Amino acid sequence: ACNYEVVVIGAGISGIAAAKSLKDSGCNVTVLEGRDRKGGRLWTSTVGTTKIDMGASWIHGIGKGADGLKKWNNKFNPIYQIARDNNIATVSTWEDEDNAEEAFFWWQGGKTSYDISSFTENFEQFFKDRQGSASQTTTLEQLFANYPMTDNQVNRNMKSFAFGYLFGSDYAADPDQISAKYVDTESYFKGAEHIFPDGYVQIPEVLSTGTNIVYERKVVGIDYSGNKVSISTQSGATYECDKVIVTVPLGVLKNNIITFTPALPSGKQSSINSLGAGLMDKLALEFSSVFWDANMDWLDYISDGDSKWVVTLNINKYLQKPILLMFNIGKDALSFASMTDQQVLDSAMATLRIMYPNAPDYVNYKRSNWGQDEFAYQSYTYIKAGATDEDPGNIASNIDKKVYFAGEHTQFDFLGTVHGAYLSGLDAARAISQAWKFKAFASGMISFLMLLTLLF
C-alpha cells in the first residue's frame, strides 16, 4: 500500500476528491484548509431560513455523455453520479438552457418591446461566422469590432447586453478579456441542468467522511528544495510531507499568496499569468411574496451603459420560496466588490423597480463577494485572450514528483466547473499513486535481483 505522507492544500471539491482517493489507497493524507468550512467555491449559505448556494449552483448537464469526449459515453456527470449514489436530491431547472423561460426588461422601464431574440440570434451567427478568423490574442470585443448596426443608444445597450447574456455567464468575464478563439471549445455534459434544494455542500460532505481536514490553516509557503516538502502556514504551524497537492484557486496563485521555494518553473508561472480568473457574484433577495413573473426561469435586464444585474434567476420556480438570485459579471461584479452591502442592495432594488415598479422591499438578503475573498480572488477560470487550451494542463503538471496541482483551472475539458475540479483532483491522486506503484515495483525488482545474487 501507499506509504506516502501527502498534504492536500484546500478542502474544495478537487482537494476532497484527491484526498479521498489517496486515503482509499492507504496514503496518510492531511488536508489543510484556510477557511473554517469545507467546499471552497461550493458555499451553501442561507437567506432567511432557506439554503442557498452562493458559489456553484448547477450540475452543468447530468449526462449521460459529454460532447466530443468518448470516455463519457453512456456515463452520468460524475457529480450527478455521486448525488445518485448517496440519495442527495437534485431538481432540474431546464432540459436545455436554450429552452429556459425568460422575460426581458430594459432601462426604459418594464418589459422591452424590442425584438431581443432577433438581435441575439444575429449576434451569435456573426460570432459563428467569424470565430475561425480569431487568432490566439483576439478578444471577443475585437471579433465584434465591425458588427453591423446603426450606432444609437438602443443598439449600443443591446450589444453590451448580448455580450453579458450570451458569453458573460459562461466565462464570468467581459468581451475585452475573453479569447474569441476558445469560446465554446470546452466540453459540455449533455442532459438537463440540476440544482441542489438542500445545497451543493452535500457533495463535498459525503466525499470527505473520515478525511483529516485541518481548518483555518492558511498556507503561505511551500519549500520543495529538499527530499521532503515543507509547508508553512500563517498561524505558524508547519507540516512536512512527501507529496503535496496544491488546489488553491487560480486567483490565489496569481496573487502570490503562497511563496514557492524554489520559485515555480517559468512555463507554469506564465500559464498562471495568462489564464483569466473570472468573476461572477450573486445577490440573493428574499421577499414576503412573489411579485414577479412566476412562470419564468430568468428575468433578463438590458441596462443603460453597462451590464449590471444582467440576469436574475427565479428561485421560486424550483424551491417554492419567494427568492430572486441576481448576478453580476466581470467589471460590473468588480465595481460592486468594494461597495457596502447597502450600496449593492440599493443598486439591485433600483433595478428591480425599473423592471417591476411596485416591487416591495426585500426581507432578507445574502451577498457573495468572491473578488475580495482571500481564499478565491475569483469565481471561475476562463481562457483569456493570449492564453491557450494548454495552459490548464501546464499548471497541472507536477514538479519533481513532489508538488502536484489540481483545481478547476488545471484541466481544459471542463474548465471552470465543479465536475472539472472533481476530475482534476482524481487525476492528481492517480499521478501520485502511479509514483508509489512504480516505487514499489522498483524496490521489488531490487530485492529480487539481490536474492538472485545471493543464490548464484
Ligand SMILES: Cc1cc2nc3c(=O)[nH]c(=O)nc-3n(C[C@H](O)[C@H](O)[C@H](O)COP(=O)(O)OP(=O)(O)OC[C@H]3O[C@@H](n4cnc5c(N)ncnc54)[C@H](O)[C@@H]3O)c2cc1C
Ligand atoms: C458564484 C459562482 C458560481 C458558480 N457556478 C457554477 C455552477 O453553477 N456549476 C459549476 O459546475 N461550477 C460553478 N462554479 C465554479 C465551481 O464552483 C468551481 O469550479 C469549483 O467549485 C472549484 O473547485 P476547486 O476545488 O478547484 O476550488 P475551491 O472550491 O476554491 O477549493 C480550493 C480551496 O482552497 C482553499 N484555499 C485557498 N487558499 C488557501 C490557502 N492559502 N491555504 C489553505 N487553503 C486555501 C479555499 O478556501 C478552498 O476551500 C461557480 C463558482 C462561483 C464562485
